[in-house]
Amino acid sequence: xxxxxxxAVIGFSIFLSLPLVMQRNQxxxxxxxxxxxxxxxxxxxxxxxxxxxxxxxxxxxxYGYGSSPVYDLVFAVSLTAGFLLLFAAGNRRxxxxxxxxxxxxxxxxxxxxxxxxxxxxxxxSVGIGLTGAALVVLVGFVFQNSTxxxxxASPFLGSxxxxxxxxxxxxxxxxxxxxxxxxxxxxxxxxxxxxxFYGLAVGTMLYVIxxxxxxxxxxxxSGRLGIAYAGVFVGFILGFAVNLL
Numbered sequence: 125x126x127x128x129x130x131x132a133v134i135g136f137s138i139f140l141s142l143p144l145v146m147q148r149n150q151x152x153x154x155x156x157x158x159x160x161x162x163x164x165x166x167x168x169x170x171x172x173x174x175x176x177x178x179x180x181x182x183x184x185x186x187y188g189y190g191s192s193p194v195y196d197l198v199f200a201v202s203l204t205a206g207f208l209l210l211f212a213a214g215n216r217r218x219x220x221x222x223x224x225x226x227x228x229x230x231x232x233x234x235x236x237x238x239x240x241x242x243x244x245x246x247x248x249s250v251g252i253g254l255t256g257a258a259l260v261v262l263v264g265f266v267f268q269n270s271t272x273x274x275x276x277a278s279p280f281l282g283s284x285x286x287x288x289x290x291x292x293x294x295x296x297x298x299x300x301x302x303x304x305x306x307x308x309x310x311x312x313x314x315x316x317x318x319x320x321f322y323g324l325a326v327g328t329m330l331y332v333i334x335x336x337x338x339x340x341x342x343x344x345x346s347g348r349l350g351i352a353y354a355g356v357f358v359g360f361i362l363g364f365a366v367n368l369l
C-alpha cells in the first residue's frame with residue numbers, strides 16, 4: 125500500500141501549479157509566454173513517453189536495428205486510437221472548442237501520460253522495492269507533474285475568475301490516473317499493456333498540441349510571436365531539466 129500512497133503523491137502533485145495558474149490580471153505578453161511554455165512541456169512529454177516505449181519497440185534483434193512487430197503494431201494502433209478519439213470528440217461541433225472543453229481534452233491527454241508514469245513507478249516498486257532509487261524516481265515524477273498544471277489551465281490563463289472548480293476538476297482528471305497506473309503496475313505488469321498506454325498517451329497529446337499551436341502561431345504581432353517561440357523552447361528545456369532529477 126506504500127506504493128499506492130506514493131503514486132497518489134505523484135498524481136496530486138499536479139495541483140502544485142494551481143496557485144500560479146490562478147493568478148489574475150496577467151498582461152498579454154506574459155500570457156502568451158505561459159501558453160507557449162505549456163506547449164513546450166507537452167512536446168517534451170511526447171518525447172519522454174516515446175522514449176519509454178522505444179526500449180521495447182526497438183529490441184536490436186537485427187544487428188542492433190531490429191524491432192518487435194507485435195509491439196510496433198500495438199503501439200501504432202493505440203497511438204492512432206488516442207488521436208482519433210480526441211479528434212472525433214473535438215470535431216463533433218462545427219465551432220471551435222470552448223476553453224472548458226479544451227482544458228478537459230488537454231487533461232485527458234496528460235491523464236494517459238500520467239497513467240504510464242504510474243505503471244512505471246508501480247512496476248519499479250515491485251522490482252526493487254521502495255529503495256533510494258525508487259524514491260529518486262518519485263521525486264522526479266513529482267517535479268515533472270508539478271509543471272503539468274500549465275498546459276491544462278492554459279485555456280483559462282488570465283481569465284480564471286469563477287473557473288477554479290473547473291480547473292481543479294481538470295487537474296484531478298489529469299492526475300488521478302497516476303494512482304490507477306501505480307496499482308496496475310504493482311499488481312500486474314505486461315509490456316504489451318505498457319505499449320497500449322504509451323500509444324494512447326502519445327496520440328492524445330499529439331492531438332492536444334495542435335489547437336494550442338494554432339492559437340500561438342496566429343499572433344500577428346511579431347513581438348508576441350517571438351515570445352511564443354521563446355516560451356515553447358523554455359517549456360521544452362524546463363521539461364528536460366525537471367526530468368533529469
